[in-house]
Amino acid sequence: MDGGSSEGSEARFAAYVEALGAVLGHADRRQPMHDYCLGLLMPIERKSVEPMAAVTAPAQVAAKHQSLLHFVGNAPWSDAAMLAKVGELVLPAVERRAPVEAWIIDDTGFPKKGRHSVGVTRQYCGQLGKQDNCQVAVTLSLANHDASLPIAYRLYLPEDWAKDQARRDKAKIPETIASRASPRSPLSRSRRSGRPDCHRVWC
Numbered sequence: 001m002d003g004g005s006s007e008g009s010e011a012r013f014a015a016y017v018e019a020l021g022a023v024l025g026h027a028d029r030r031q032p033m034h035d036y037c038l039g040l041l042m043p044i045e046r047k048s049v050e051p052m053a054a055v056t057a058p059a060q061v062a063a064k065h066q067s068l069l070h071f072v073g074n075a076p077w078s079d080a081a082m083l084a085k086v087g088e089l090v091l092p093a094v095e096r097r098a099p100v101e102a103w104i105i106d107d108t109g110f111p112k113k114g115r116h117s118v119g120v121t122r123q124y125c126g127q128l129g130k131q132d133n134c135q136v137a138v139t140l141s142l143a144n145h146d147a148s149l150p151i152a153y154r155l156y157l158p159e160d161w162a163k164d165q166a167r168r169d170k171a172k173i174p175e176t177i178a179s180r181a182s183p184r185s186p187l188s189r190s191r192r193s194g195r196p197d198c199h200r201v202w203c
Contacts, residue, residue: 013037019089023081032071035064079153087151091142098144106141107156109134118171121158 017037021030039052049068050061057064094100109125111134118135125134140152161167162179 013041016089020082020085023085024075024077026075029071029075029077032067032075036068036071039068083151083153087149090149094142094144094147094149097146100142101144102142104141104143104148105138107136107138109136116171118173119155119157119161121160123158 014034017034018030020037021027021033024030024033035056036049036052038056039049040047042052042055044051044055049072050065053061053064053068091100107126109123109127111125111128111132112120113133114120115133120133120135122131122133123136124130125132125136128134136156136158138154138156139150141148141150143149157173157177157179159179161173162177167173168175
C-alpha cells in the first residue's frame with residue numbers, strides 16, 4: 001500500500017488479482033483465489049481457509065469454506081505459472097527504483113500446531129529461533145535495496161515424511177518428490193533462472 005485512498009487500494013488489489021486469474025485455467029477458480037488472497041491480507045490470527053471464509057463471506061461461511069478448500073487442495077493450477085505471472089506484474093515496479101542487484105536464497109519456517117500439513121515435523125524454525133513443529137520453505141528471490149520478489153518457491157520435505165507412504169498418499173505428494181539432505185538446495189534453480197543483471201547471491 002502506498003498511502004492512497006482505500007478505494008484506490010481496493011481497485012489496485014482487484015486489478016492485480018484479476019490479472020493473476022489469467023493463469024488459473026478455469027474462470028470458476030478466480031473468485032476463490034480473490035477471496036483467498038483477501039483472506040491473507042485480513043487481520044486474522046490463523047491464515048487457514050475456515051477463518052478466511054468467516055471474514056470474506058460471513059453470511060455463507062460453509063459454502064465459502066468448501067470453495068476455498070477445493071481451490072487450495074484440489075484445483076489443478078500451476079504454482080510455477082502463477083509465480084511467473086507475479087514476476088511479470090511486479091518486477092517492473094521493483095526495477096523502477098533500482099536494477100536487481102542480488103539473488104537471495106533463504107529458508108523460512110512456518111510454525112504449525114498440528115501434524116497433517118505437508119512437511120510438518122519438529123525441526124529448526126527461524127521465526128521462533130528454536131526447534132519446534134513447523135514447515136520449512138526455500139525461496140529464490142530477486143532483490144535490490146528497496147524490495148525483493150520471490151521467483152521460485154519449494155516446500156522442504158523432511159525424511160520422516162518422504163519415507164511415510166501413508167502420509168504421502170493422503171497428502172497427494174508425487175512419487176518424484178523425495179527428501180533432501182538440506183532445505184537450502186535451490187542453487188541449480190538460480191542458475192536456470194540466469195539474469196545478466198544479477199551479480200551476487202545472498203544466503
